[in-house]
Amino acid sequence: MDSINEVLEAVKAYCKEKTSDATYAFYIKDIKAVSFENSNTITLELRSEFVMKIVSDRYTALLKEAFKAILGFDVEILYVAAPPEDGEKADGSADQRDEKSLPSGRYDFTFENFIKGPSNQFAFAAAQAVAANPSGAYNPLFIYGPSGLGKTHLLNAIQFEIKKNxxxxxxxxxxxEMFTNETISAIKTATMEQFRQKYRKADVLLIDDIQFLAGKESTQEEFFHTFNTLHNDGRQIVIASDRPAKEIKSLEERLRTRFEWGLTADIQPPDFETRVAIVKRKAELLNLDLPNDVAEYIANHLKQNIRQLEGAVKKLNAYYMLEGIEPCIGVTTTAIKDTLNDSQPIPVTIEKILNEVARTYNVMPADIRGKKRNANVSAARQMTMYIIREVTGMSMEAIGQEFQRDHSTVVYSIKTMEENINRDQHLKEMCSDIMKNVRT
Structure with missing residues (x-):
C-alpha cells in the first residue's frame, strides 16, 4: 500500500467485519490518519474528545489487531481529537448527547422503527418486556436467527429504552468478538481485575454474536463467571446469536444450559408483506419516493436478509441523488444485480478463516502464516488449511502457495486434521463451529 490513508481504509474495512454496523458507523468510520512515525507509531484523529475516549478505552485492541493484519507488524496508536466545530463543546458533549438518546449513534435502532411481522413478533414482544422491566421479565433473553434479520436492532432498542427510563x-x-479480544488483552497485560469489574458491575449486559464464543475456552470461562455473577445479582442479560444455543457445538454444556434458563426467541426471514413494509420504511427514512411496484420487486427478489433490502434502497437513493435517475423496475434490476450474484471472494474467505481459527486457538494470524512450530500454532495451521480446503475447494497446491508451504506439507496437514477430527468429537464440533462462523 502506498499511503497511510490506504492502510487506514483497509484497517477500517477489517474493523467493519468485526463490529456491529452501529459501532462501526459511530466510532470507526470517521477516524482519520494524522501521521505514521518511527516505523511503528500511528496517530489517529477522532471527531471529539468523547469519541476519542470511547475508542481509546474500547477499541484500541481491535485497531491494533487490524493494523497487524494489514501491515504484518505491531503498531502503537496515539489519539488526538479534532478541533470542535461551531456549536460543539470541546469535550464532545454533542456526541455524548447523541449516544445517550440514540444508542450507538443510530437514530433508527428503536422499537418504534422496528418493522414487525409474523417472523419476528415474538422476539419483538420479548425485547419490549425486558426493556420495560429489566431483570423482572425474562433473564436471560436469548434471541437467535440468521444474520441480517434485526437481532442487533432489538439489542439496541432494548439499550435505548432502558437508558431512557x-x-x-x-x-x-x-x-x-470484542469480549474475546478484551479477554485476550487482559490476560496478556495482567489486567483481568479491571476487565472483570467492567462486565460484572453492569446493570444490563447485552452481547451480540455469542456464537463466536464457541471453542474459545478461556473466553468461555470468563463469560461463565460473568454470567453467574450478573444473574445471581439480579442483573439483566440479553444475548443474540445466529443459531440456537444447542447448535453451537463446541460451547460448554454449562453455558448452553444457562443460555436456556430464561426465554429463547427466534427471528425468521420476513414474509413478503413484512419485506415490502421494510423497503418502504427505509425509503421513507431517506425521503425517497419509491413506487409500490419497485418496493414489491425488491421484496420479491431479496428474501433472506434485511440488510440486503436496505442496501437496495440506499443504492436506488444514490442513483437518484447523484444522477437524478428516478426509481423504476429497470433501474432496480441493475441495482440489485450485484446482491443477487453476490459471492464472497476466496481471498476474503481465507482471511476470515485465518482470523477465526487464530481467535479460537488464541494465536496471531501472522503466526499461522509464519514459521512457528509450537504445538498450538501447528494445530491452528492444520485446522486453517483443512477448513480452507473444505470451504473453498482450493487445490492443495494453491493452499501451499497461500502459506508458502510445499504440496506435501499441505497434504500431511489436512490428512492429520481429518484423522484427528474423526476420533475427537470436541475437535469435530470446534471445526464445525468455525466453519459456520466463517459462513455467517
Missing part, C-alpha cells in the same frame, strides 16, 4: 443504569453493550 433508567439513566443511572450501567449498561454494557458488546459483541462477542
Amino acid at each position: 433508567h439513566p443511572d443504569f450501567n449498561i454494557v453493550y458488546v459483541d462477542c
Whole structure:
C-alpha cells in the first residue's frame, strides 16, 4: 500500500467485519490518519474528545489487531481529537448527547422503527418486556436467527429504552468478538481485575454474536463467571446469536444450559408483506419516493436478509441523488444485480478463516502464516488449511502457495486434521463451529 490513508481504509474495512454496523458507523468510520512515525507509531484523529475516549478505552485492541493484519507488524496508536466545530463543546458533549438518546449513534435502532411481522413478533414482544422491566421479565433473553434479520436492532432498542427510563443504569453493550479480544488483552497485560469489574458491575449486559464464543475456552470461562455473577445479582442479560444455543457445538454444556434458563426467541426471514413494509420504511427514512411496484420487486427478489433490502434502497437513493435517475423496475434490476450474484471472494474467505481459527486457538494470524512450530500454532495451521480446503475447494497446491508451504506439507496437514477430527468429537464440533462462523 502506498499511503497511510490506504492502510487506514483497509484497517477500517477489517474493523467493519468485526463490529456491529452501529459501532462501526459511530466510532470507526470517521477516524482519520494524522501521521505514521518511527516505523511503528500511528496517530489517529477522532471527531471529539468523547469519541476519542470511547475508542481509546474500547477499541484500541481491535485497531491494533487490524493494523497487524494489514501491515504484518505491531503498531502503537496515539489519539488526538479534532478541533470542535461551531456549536460543539470541546469535550464532545454533542456526541455524548447523541449516544445517550440514540444508542450507538443510530437514530433508527428503536422499537418504534422496528418493522414487525409474523417472523419476528415474538422476539419483538420479548425485547419490549425486558426493556420495560429489566431483570423482572425474562433473564436471560436469548434471541437467535440468521444474520441480517434485526437481532442487533432489538439489542439496541432494548439499550435505548432502558437508558431512557433508567439513566443511572450501567449498561454494557458488546459483541462477542470484542469480549474475546478484551479477554485476550487482559490476560496478556495482567489486567483481568479491571476487565472483570467492567462486565460484572453492569446493570444490563447485552452481547451480540455469542456464537463466536464457541471453542474459545478461556473466553468461555470468563463469560461463565460473568454470567453467574450478573444473574445471581439480579442483573439483566440479553444475548443474540445466529443459531440456537444447542447448535453451537463446541460451547460448554454449562453455558448452553444457562443460555436456556430464561426465554429463547427466534427471528425468521420476513414474509413478503413484512419485506415490502421494510423497503418502504427505509425509503421513507431517506425521503425517497419509491413506487409500490419497485418496493414489491425488491421484496420479491431479496428474501433472506434485511440488510440486503436496505442496501437496495440506499443504492436506488444514490442513483437518484447523484444522477437524478428516478426509481423504476429497470433501474432496480441493475441495482440489485450485484446482491443477487453476490459471492464472497476466496481471498476474503481465507482471511476470515485465518482470523477465526487464530481467535479460537488464541494465536496471531501472522503466526499461522509464519514459521512457528509450537504445538498450538501447528494445530491452528492444520485446522486453517483443512477448513480452507473444505470451504473453498482450493487445490492443495494453491493452499501451499497461500502459506508458502510445499504440496506435501499441505497434504500431511489436512490428512492429520481429518484423522484427528474423526476420533475427537470436541475437535469435530470446534471445526464445525468455525466453519459456520466463517459462513455467517
